[in-house]
Amino acid sequence: MKFLFPNIRPLLILGVILLLLLNYNIVAFGLESDLFGIIFSVGLFCIGGRKTNFKVNYLLVGLILILEFVSFRLHTKSLHLLSLLLLVCLVYYYLTTKFSFISLICILLFSTIFNKFFEHLTTEIKQALCENVYLVLKNFIAIDKIEGVNFYINGAKISIDTACMGLSMFKTGLLTGAILLTLEEKKQKHHFSVLQIVLFCLIIMMLNIISNYFRIITLILLHCTEENILHHTIGLICFVLYQVLPMLFIIRYFKPQKEEAVVAEARNKIAPILFSFAVLIATSIEMKSKLNLDLLTDLDPKYDIGKGEWVNDEVFKIQSPEKLTYIKTPSHKPLICWTGNGYKITESKAIFVEKEKIWFNKMEKNNIEYISLWWYECDRKKYTSFIEVMLMKLIYGKPIRLINETTLFHANNKNKAF
Numbered sequence: 001m002k003f004l005f006p007n008i009r010p011l012l013i014l015g016v017i018l019l020l021l022l023n024y025n026i027v028a029f030g031l032e033s034d035l036f037g038i039i040f041s042v043g044l045f046c047i048g049g050r051k052t053n054f055k056v057n058y059l060l061v062g063l064i065l066i067l068e069f070v071s072f073r074l075h076t077k078s079l080h081l082l083s084l085l086l087l088v089c090l091v092y093y094y095l096t097t098k099f100s101f102i103s104l105i106c107i108l109l110f111s112t113i114f115n116k117f118f119e120h121l122t123t124e125i126k127q128a129l130c131e132n133v134y135l136v137l138k139n140f141i142a143i144d145k146i147e148g149v150n151f152y153i154n155g156a157k158i159s160i161d162t163a164c165m166g167l168s169m170f171k172t173g174l175l176t177g178a179i180l181l182t183l184e185e186k187k188q189k190h191h192f193s194v195l196q197i198v199l200f201c202l203i204i205m206m207l208n209i210i211s212n213y214f215r216i217i218t219l220i221l222l223h224c225t226e227e228n229i230l231h232h233t234i235g236l237i238c239f240v241l242y243q244v245l246p247m248l249f250i251i252r253y254f255k256p257q258k259e260e261a262v263v264a265e266a267r268n269k270i271a272p273i274l275f276s277f278a279v280l281i282a283t284s285i286e287m288k289s290k291l292n293l294d295l296l297t298d299l300d301p302k303y304d305i306g307k308g309e310w311v312n313d314e315v316f317k318i319q320s321p322e323k324l325t326y327i328k329t330p331s332h333k334p335l336i337c338w339t340g341n342g343y344k345i346t347e348s349k350a351i352f353v354e355k356e357k358i359w360f361n362k363m364e365k366n367n368i369e370y371i372s373l374w375w376y377e378c379d380r381k382k383y384t385s386f387i388e389v390m391l392m393k394l395i396y397g398k399p400i401r402l403i404n405e406t407t408l409f410h411a412n413n414k415n416k417a418f
Contacts, residue, residue, distance in 0.1 A: 174205075
């Protein structure tokens, strides 16, 4: 103990480094997918950190405990990575007594959990935007009809791509807002309250929707929906006009009023950090064990697994002349997988088949249309909610799978050979 307490600071830094090395694969994957966002978010603590009387220990330890419980049960690497980042923030707070709520929001923003949440909303938001664009433009130009994200004008079809209302533009807007808030704090030598930060973030989200709304209108009026320089230029112009400039105007009315708190060094306790280390080490060891996904356990006999093959540990494929079927882990949402492979989702909605609710998608690639039906399955029952099935797996430990069936679509509504 005589050695421990005088050297607690270097020991904590060493402990963080060793824990990150223990989770090297998870950290490397996170950096590969979002290097700039993670470095920017953690670095913002050094730039915008401030002393606070808010009980940060309780907040961060509580978040770590919840995230690690889910990670331990479900082997969710993204949540475990987020816990590691929160531990870095907790140690930084212990060493400096400074904390940045703006940076905390950025860390959550660049976490995979936010990506998944946003991806589940993107299609619905984009279709809602397209419907509103149609209601406005039909009064000025001749639009034959709209189907999902497809506009039919004078017999020609104009499709809005997935990038519109995309995750990158959404993050860029919030990042710009975080920079503005931090610079304003430095300029005024005061700090924003948590309520002010949350309110400004909500305003940024609304500006992002407005920006994408006018972006879609401009793309349709210019008949520019293909990926080219003009397409990206329109996106940047709309981002500046409808997000950056309004933020620069609105920030003038967001005045930071809080002075930096006077905090005694003794208020930071080492116990919460040691507890967090113990939880993270236990989860790190569990994450290295192989998880039994049980994707094919108790599968409906109509799926002939003898004719299928494993694409990877999380995806099993069965292909026949009539249908292509994927059996996956729940995290592999078909909308994301298909758009990632160049397909355009033209329609997405929930339908009932044999009194069970499932998802219906119409999509196209190379002028060929497809019908894709998918659902989550547990105990032979179908579900459409990702959150619902993951809660079932978390609480009851039951195997969950996602089933996706795809066939060719023809105008006569008959599904023919895939």
